[in-house]
Amino acid sequence: MSLKPAQNTYAGCPSGDKPALLYDVEDVTEFGLEPAEEREIVSGESHLLVVVLSGSGTIGPEGESQKLAGPVWLLLSPYRSARICSGPDGGLRTVRIAFTAVEMRNGMPGIWKNEIIPSGDSPKPVSARALRLCHSLTELNNAEDELEQEGLRLAFHQLLLQLRRDDLALGAEQLRSRALAFIHNSFADTLTVAELAAQSGLPQQQFTAMFRQWTGLRPLEYVNQLRVEDAKRRLLDSKAPLREIARLSGFRDEYYFSRRFRDATGESPRQYALTRQRKSRSLVKDWLGRKVEVPLSPERIIYHGEMVGDLSALGVPIVGGSAFWEQRHMLREYTSHVEDVGFSLQPEKLQPLHPDLIIVGSSSRSKVERAQSVAPALSFDTFARLEDRLLRLGDLLGKRGQAENWLQEHELRTKEMWKKIAPQLDGWNEAAVFSIDRGGRLFVMASIGLPCALYHPDGFCPPAALQPLLQEKVPYVEIKPGDIRRYAGSWTFFVVADDSRCRQAADRLFQSEEWQSRQASGRFFRLASDRWNFGDALTRQRLLDWLPELLAGSGQNEWDGAAAN
Helix, strand or coil, X not given: CCCCCCXXXXXXXXXXXXXXXXXXXXXXXXXXXXXXXXXXXXXXXXXXXXXEEEECEEEECCCCCEECCCCXXXXXXXXXXXXXXXXXXXXXXXXXXXXXXXXXXXXXXXXXXXXXXXXXXXXXXXXXXXXXXXXHHHHCCCCCCHHHHHHHHXXXXXXXXXXXXXXXXXXXXXXXXXXXXXXXXXXXCCCCHHHHHHHHCCCHHHHHHHHHHHHCCCHHHHHHHHHHHHHHHHHHHCCCCHHHHHHHXXXXXXXXXXXXXXXXXXXXXXXXXXXXHHCCEEEEECCCCCEEEEEXXXXXXXXXXXXXXXXXXXXXXXXXXXXXXXXXXXXXXXXXXXXXXXXXXXHHHHHHHCCCEEEECCCCHHHHHHHXXXXXXXXXXXXXXHHHHHHHHXXXXXXXXXXXXXXHHHHHHHHHXXXXXXXXXXXXXXXXXXXXECCCEEEEEXXXXXXXXXXXXXXXXXXXXXXXXXXXXXXXXXXXXXXXXXXXCCEEEEEECCCHHHHHHHHHHHHCXXXXXXXXXXXXXXXXXXXHCCCCHHHHHHHHHHHHHHHCCCCCCCCCCCCCC
């Protein structure tokens, strides 16, 4: 599907230090890739904006392709190319927007063929606002009258501005990540602020100011904090003399090390070691009933499970994990330095991270025992209620107070949210959540995912057919389309996994006569599973903002809607 260009009409857009540029949309095309399909994208004489809306695979210039981790965009200058390849388990949905850029100098137009956004040919994540603007462009795809064409030009203008803002924000985040990664990898070396600033490419004064914004500390204060934390671990794990521990942790001599250590902890290094070694571990029972001796204050945690957002809420960093990567775009900041240890937890992937605790969100004894061969490993019930999970993690990680405070604050905000939403419910508060996942199979959700946020004394309640499942703590049940009527309430939420088979199954269901008659009797929402159907603390926190916005909408199709950022 394409759109004829508007003649002699442009949407102006500022372009930083470059000459003022004007843009003319020539063509908007939607296309999809089947599983394991590869295609070359060539810009030709025009600039070409490519937005991958959903799916898995790789995209990028030849030889520089990157794995997709959510929606991305790239911008090709004229006569440039890129390759896009869908994954073996699902296709890709993509939009291509061809446009001309015109440079205005002294009132005279000329074609601009250089890059518009620096490094635009490298794939970059798409914000929810940019996605909505992209959807607006496709909806105006066959605009004929002048008013609709003006709407298309305005939407494209806004899209480029938003991508530029997102790129600047991403650049700042990448600068932060690079600076912190460099320090984390080099804190044991001799470091100066001048060296750190030079490594980041910023003037020293600007770098110091930005670093304080990122961390609340001056650069060398942060470095010394890392050195002290490293020394704590070595004091408990090693019998080495103080001068050796000081050297390995980055301190120039034993005296300076002892002074900095006492300033940070209130104890000398030896006092700290003697106190902690006497009571540094405790014996706990895990989900499988295993008794495991774990450190009281673990510092290098691997978390294998979907509820990694629970640890984020408690401010607990992790060094490795898996099984949560479908949430990567939501957890980007938290997981930017986290190593993927794989699904099966093989020791050779765990050992290089030197973990002191491994939390396994599984009841598989063999998987937990494999992890136990590397470090203390606990089986953890990720299907438990949020309250139970957070308090359990608080006890395990020395964060009980933070867990209790978070839960108290969350409940207060939840009550405020439902008070705000109550007039929209108007007594019709039965709700059901259905999921289309695992290649197009249909499930009714019960004790995990989105229902955990919806079912509340002041909010929605489950239909009668769902109540036995909730009482038995059943997470979900596979059903047939004919069973929907049995479980559905006056509010129906469909969460659809982001792969081609699931989207096609959803489309077939929603186009059926049975569903059309069912939809007329209540409110219906179609949502992206990877944004809405998780029960971790981080998602639950964000739903407090998303739900009011969602329920205030039309309720016909909220695909990729209110779940912004």
